[in-house]
Amino acid sequence: MIASAFEYTRARSVDEAIRLLAESGGEAKVLAGGHSLLPLMKMRLTTVDKLIDIGRIPELKGMRQKGDRLEIGALTTHAEVAKDPLVQRTLPALAEAAAQIGDIQVRNRGTVGGNIAHADPASDLPALAVAFDAEIRARGEDGDERFSADEFFIGPLITAIPENSILTSVAFTIPPTGAKSTYLKYPHPATGYAVVGVAAAVSQSDDGTVDYARIGVAGVGDVAFRAEQVEQALVGNVPTEALIETAAAKAADGVELGSDLFASEEYRRHLCVVYTERALQKLLL
Numbered sequence: 001m002i003a004s005a006f007e008y009t010r011a012r013s014v015d016e017a018i019r020l021l022a023e024s025g026g027e028a029k030v031l032a033g034g035h036s037l038l039p040l041m042k043m044r045l046t047t048v049d050k051l052i053d054i055g056r057i058p059e060l061k062g063m064r065q066k067g068d069r070l071e072i073g074a075l076t077t078h079a080e081v082a083k084d085p086l087v088q089r090t091l092p093a094l095a096e097a098a099a100q101i102g103d104i105q106v107r108n109r110g111t112v113g114g115n116i117a118h119a120d121p122a123s124d125l126p127a128l129a130v131a132f133d134a135e136i137r138a139r140g141e142d143g144d145e146r147f148s149a150d151e152f153f154i155g156p157l158i159t160a161i162p163e164n165s166i167l168t169s170v171a172f173t174i175p176p177t178g179a180k181s182t183y184l185k186y187p188h189p190a191t192g193y194a195v196v197g198v199a200a201a202v203s204q205s206d207d208g209t210v211d212y213a214r215i216g217v218a219g220v221g222d223v224a225f226r227a228e229q230v231e232q233a234l235v236g237n238v239p240t241e242a243l244i245e246t247a248a249a250k251a252a253d254g255v256e257l258g259s260d261l262f263a264s265e266e267y268r269r270h271l272c273v274v275y276t277e278r279a280l281q282k283l284l285l
Helices: 014-023 037-042 078-083 085-090 092-099 104-109 112-118 125-131 228-234 241-248 265-284
Strands: 007-010 028-031 050-053 063-066 069-073 135-140 143-148 153-155 166-173 180-187 194-204 210-218
Touching: 014 028, 014 050, 014 135, 014 166, 028 037, 063 085, 069 085, 069 112, 078 085, 078 092, 078 104, 078 112, 085 092, 092 125, 092 180, 092 194, 112 125, 112 166, 125 153, 125 166, 125 194, 125 210, 180 265, 194 265, 210 228, 210 265, 228 241, 228 265, 241 265
Parallel strands: 007 050, 028 050
Antiparallel strands: 063 069, 069 166, 135 143, 135 166, 180 194, 194 210
16 A cells, blocks of 8 residues: 655754654654554555654664663664674673564664654563663653653553654663573564563572562563562572472463453463563573
8 A cells, every 4th residue: 555645854863853843743753664654654544744764863873881771772773783792792682582573674674762662562672671671761852851661661552752752762771790681482473573572581699599580571461561570489599490480470460461363361371471481491490
């Protein structure tokens, strides 16, 4: 299908993009990789009077470590994240997740900022954002703003980013030295989206007890969530198969899960447990 007619403008800076958004009176949308917006436009599920292309703004690209945070520029592609030595060294789960997004074409064009800003419940990166206490950074008419992952994701395709603002970067908290991390998912066979995706990180003290645990889950509900009951069951204990099984069984406790033609609520709850257990077995046994 063909999208409705629209005006196209390329912004040369973040500030110019913000100005163009403000001048549009709410009728413009931002274009980066385009994997979320363009299909909606082609199917005429959304109409846009003006597209503001931010895809070539240099300040929105790149990866850097600042203290205990790994900051990823909004226009950094999934392929770049997956292959980057800094990401592979400091947060392997993020590299693994990026490598599993879509297909080669999607990974070479799709961006970290777009994946987070679109807030699709089945996207992979929100699981990483909640697991590793990501700080989502944006700039708007009132200057720079920062949001925790918990407050940023409000609902399906709904975020806390203000009108006329641009997401500029996502800063993930790097796990402690010696921690291990991974990302596992069950992908939808047609789309590659996560039916369930589990981001996990753990570390152990010298006596073998778990002293750090982070579990983030995406794909099963309206927003990604921390499986805090799993974390609490692990910390302070020496990991065994029995402990991991008991802890993983709590992965979806107290969480309202979705149900559709592909996967029922019961099936999604089962997948939460199975993939959490597999992730923990990979890291601890």
